[in-house]
Amino acid sequence: MICSSLCSWPIFNSLESKFVTQIHMVFVYGTLGNEALIVMKNKMVYGLGKNVNGCLGIGDKDATLEPQKVEVLCGKDIKTFAYGNGPHVLALTKEGEVYSWGFNNRGQLAQRVNKKSSLQVISIPTLVQLRTPEGSLGMKRIMNIACGSNHSVAITEDGEVYICGDNRYNQLGNVYFNSPDNEYLFRPQLVNDNSDRKKIVHVSCGGAFTMAITTSHEVYGWGNNSFGQLGIRENCETKYTPQRVDLKEGLAVVKVVCGIEHTLALTNEKKIYAWGRNDDGQLGIGSKEFIFRRPIMIKHETEIKWIDIAALNCSNISVAVSEEGRVYVWGNCHGEKIMTPTVTPFSNMHDAVARYGPSVMHEPLILYANGGPGILECLKTAFNDSSTSDLKIEVEGQDIHVHKAVLRIRSLHFKTMFQHNWKENNQSIIKPGQFSYVVYKAFLKYLYTGVIDLPIEKTSELLDLAEEYCESNLKQHCIHMIKQGITVSNVAHFYAIAVKCNLLELEKFCVNFAINHTSAVTQTDDDFAELIQKMMKTFIMKAGKVDFKK
Structure with missing residues (x-):
């Protein structure tokens, strides 16, 4: 018998029930959800699946049908994972350490590897060191991580933004480094000016752009703006300096998430604003207009109050949770273009993403936060x-x-x-x-x-x-x-x-x-x-x- 929370994710169907009962957290990623990381209650970490470019972190590039230990991470207190389509993976521990592995062709792993050598793949999680403004390598406590398709972002406890990887669309912000073509950065560096040195508390990445929230609940973005995904008035292809999103005065944003080329923002008044590409209806505004460069509020006939939002940096699907606990989806839902928020039968976003999304998770799924299943989880599992x-x-x-x-x-x-x-x-x-x-x-x-x-x-x-x-x-x-x-x-x-x-x-x-x-x-x-x-x-x-x- 498999835990009901995992039933929506086929990669776990072959696991033995005894193993499943000891799982604390899972993260499904890769093409069509064919790779997964599993964190156990005893802090052991396992990789399972296809292992493209060593993205399981098990030390090789061989696929595995049985969970294999990710030795470097075993015993670490894992807080979260992030994935980019490069493909590459980041792991953040509760102690504030970041580990990276996978494909490093554009420096997205923040590890110095010769671009022309055969060492573009790192199959063992490797500790990331940050370069301070003074130029020295040091350890800073990281609070949040995010991945674009080929770039990586980390936020320190001091509210600083460090970034590395692909820079073809200026998604690294205004960092300065010595690269002959200015296209990639192999060492994470502080985003200069950092939104005029404003402290950042939250970050999210689209395919080739980055959005961040400051302590004053303002939103800044930089990188690719071909479809207006930065939410600024200016009609430009890219922005290398962080730009403040053109939201109404007084709006306080508490969360921002990015699709491959669109952005959603949740305010403290439980409203959602959207901007960017809209060819699949991913903005949820009922319009077929292709691009919205300025934020527009999502409206619904029943005047829903929203409490959470989600998107994936590889997809055009959007997901949100209402105050009543109902989950809504819109955008590209398994090939169907859903133009407005549409209610699903689910009560959690992971199940909705599994059913209507690209078969990968928007964030790790924590099964039992307090060490064991609660009454509701047991009831769900007992059905049928x-x-x-x-x-x-x-x-x-x-x-x-x-x-x-x-x-x-x-x-x-x-x-x-x-x-x-x-x-x-x-x-x-x-x-x-x-x-x-x-x-x-x-x-x-x-x-x-x-x-x-x-x-x-x-x-x-x-x-x-x-x-x-x-x-x-x-x-x-x-x-x-x-x-x-x-x-x-x-x-x-x-x-x-x-x-x-x-x-x-x-x-x-x-x-x-x-x-x-x-x-x-x-x-x-x-x-x-x-x-x-x-x-x-x-x-x-x-x-x-x-x-x-x-």
């Missing part, structure tokens, strides 16, 4: 686990393994079933017949996790189930999920469901949405056109009664 189940539910010939105690506690329907003299009370197999396997499984999983893991088009059947089983909380969750997933192409469909089920709250929401998008709704697919025409009279009648202030 035949080894602990005491009840089997068969739907459309497929089995779902559950636990009577959990069903009794979480569902009025099952509580009534098991407390009274229903024939199912004494059976080890129950065969409900009204609903599909996919929907019934989603219902049972909801009882274990509190999350609806179901495509939005299936929620109408789940609503029927909630009505049949008197599950009022599930009913509200379905309505909330539908409201957050309403689009021009499905508003008529869900309006019909709202009318049929007498769901006044959803009905009113659909009316508001349709009126606000009248032109677009009337131009939807043929499947909806006839339905819209039939409802138009009702829409118009209700429009006069809608209170837009609510």
Whole structure:
């Protein structure tokens, strides 16, 4: 049995359960997620997978199907990892040390290796030393790391930014070094001026640019600006000096993340601003305009308050978490262009990234922060686990393994079933017949996790189930999920469901949405056109009664 947090990442499927129970942290990277680093509770570190250019850090370039020790890192207290498509890897310890390994063709490992020699690959994690402004090599405590495609960035506890690697797009900032073509730097050096010596508290890298947040919550960027990813007024290809992002006065940014050529910023008011390339809808603003050089706030019909954001330096996907704990995605989601934040069935960003992203992690996944799984994690893992189940539910010939105690506690329907003299009370197999396997499984999983893991088009059947089983909380969750997933192409469909089920709250929401998008709704697919025409009279009648202030 594999931990539910790892189920979304196929590279871990072959691990033995005894090994999995001792895992503290994992990081999946590489092409299509075919490489991983594993940190155990006892601080042992392992590499697993393809090992391109020695990126597992195990001392060679051979792939491995079994976890192999990363000897240099074993015993270190690992804080986080970062990965660049070079490919190269950084590891940061809680003591503030940085180790690097992988491909070093442009100095991204911060190790002095002859560019023309065969030693461009370093397969053993090597300690990075920083060059101080006085020119000496010393050890400074590092608090944060990030990787672009071929450059690396580190922030010291003093708020200084050190940087190395590829400089073809000025992504190293205004560092000075002796390179004949000014294209790469093999030793990390302090970014001169460092945003007028402002202290930096957070950094993120896109493919060939860098964004940083100061202690005063301002955002600065430098490097490639071909698609406006620096968020400045000036229409220029690159910037070698840190430039302040053109955000409204008074906005305080608490987090910034970078896609390959776009940027997201989260403010203390729980709003998201986006800028840069938008060909896949990765800015989430509903527009097909290719480039936005100035920050624009992401808006949603339900006025969502956001608490976290994520992006990947190799992708055009964007991810965010709402105050209610729902995860949204937009941009390039497995080839689909999603133009606005769209709710997913997940409650954590790693699962959403695994499902819709490029199969690599945006940051390491910590399994058990306090040394062991909590109650919620145990419940998630227990769902559909035949080894602990005491009840089997068969739907459309497929089995779902559950636990009577959990069903009794979480569902009025099952509580009534098991407390009274229903024939199912004494059976080890129950065969409900009204609903599909996919929907019934989603219902049972909801009882274990509190999350609806179901495509939005299936929620109408789940609503029927909630009505049949008197599950009022599930009913509200379905309505909330539908409201957050309403689009021009499905508003008529869900309006019909709202009318049929007498769901006044959803009905009113659909009316508001349709009126606000009248032109677009009337131009939807043929499947909806006839339905819209039939409802138009009702829409118009209700429009006069809608209170837009609510």
